[in-house]
Amino acid sequence: MAGPDLLLATPIPAPLRAALAERFTLHEGDPPPGIRAVVGGGAMKIDAALLARLPALEIVAIHGVGHDRLDLDALDARGICVTTTAGALTEDVADQAIALMLAVQRRVAANDALVRGGGWAAPLGRRASGRRIGIFGLGRIGHAIALRAAPFAGALLYCARAEKPVPWHFVPDIAALAEASEVLILAAPGGPETDRIVDAGVLDRLGPDGVLINIARGSLVDQDALIAALAEQRIAGAGLDVFAQEPNVPEALRTRDTVVLAPHQGSATGEGRAEMRDLVLANLDAHFAGRPLPTPLIRPVSHDARPGR
Incomplete structure (x- = not known):
């Protein structure tokens, strides 16, 4: 039947x-x-x-x-x-965020390609430990990332809809979070409230030693602004599991060895x-x-985390 x-x-x-x-x-x-x-x-x-x-x-x-x-x-x-x-998918996506963070700073993908091509002399990477790590979004996935990131961090900061009872430092908006961080990890939902919230101004606040990690949604990042910031070395690198128009990834990202890319594999x-x-x-x-649903969608109360609000 x-x-x-x-x-x-x-x-x-x-x-x-x-x-x-x-x-x-x-x-x-x-x-x-x-x-x-x-x-x-x-x-x-x-x-x-x-x-x-x-x-x-x-x-x-x-x-x-x-x-x-x-x-x-x-x-x-x-x-x-x-x-x-x-x-x-919480644990797997959190693992992916840390993997990308380490891969960017220690040039894992670039060095792998170098050795496979018969090379050996590689540029210096960056120390991954002791960095100021900021997490934008502290829901289930953001919290799981924070637990993993804490042992690496010299300081661990977060931006969320409201301050939470956690041992990490709350920052009220993403611009201030970027300015206070050396690694900025995006773990917030997509949607109108966060659309292209990481713009040129936020990237400039992250600065020339800063690294952006995105395991959330491609819509959170102004992709053109990110490409420009990488090309002009206004940030040091990026680890990206998500993109603005998947599965289309711009050549400017695919050809830059300071960027580590993954095909939306956070939960894979x-x-x-x-x-x-x-x-x-x-x-x-x-x-x-007719039974209660195990995991209904719970809609959060809206708070704007844009710069200056």
Whole structure:
């Protein structure tokens, strides 16, 4: 017997797709009006126009934690549930942030390419320990990054919506955080509030010895400003797992050996993806059985962390 109609809004891993196919009637592309559930990655877009075509929709299950392309107000107005896989990817994304931080400062990728090409004499790297490390966003992932970064840090600072009961130094806005930091790690959600919040001014405050690490969303960074700051050596380097127009990465970033690049791999471990799959299924199973959702999306109270606010 066919299960409820479910729309796959983005590509998803094969194991999750197979498990969904056992429970639901899967659809892709142009959706029929009987769709009751939507599943997709954090980059999926659900706006009012799509919702108007889905009168029977009850739940959106995100395979990830990103939700900046969802019209949450329109979903709330319809009473449609939204779930994420919060918690399942925290440790892996935090590991990726530290890996990028070390790789940039110790020239891991550049030196690997040098040796593979038969070379040996390499430029000096930078000491990774004792740096002032700033983290923009102290949710689950930001907190996990902070725990990992603390042993490296000469000082550990953070900017969040409000000060938290943690042993690290609170900074009220990202411009001040950049100025006080030598390594700036981005771990905040995407969306209008943080769109291109790392602009030329913030990069200038980070300074010529500063390193930018982004495991959050490409939308947080003014990518053209970043390219200019790297080319003019107004910052020392960057480690990037996310980009403005994925999977398109500008040549100016691909060819600069002070930049370490990854293809949005923060949560890409076998263990993490298995936990994410299980959470998507658990949320859907709970919804259709009338049970409480394991990981519903909780919308934070809005506070602006832009410079000067």
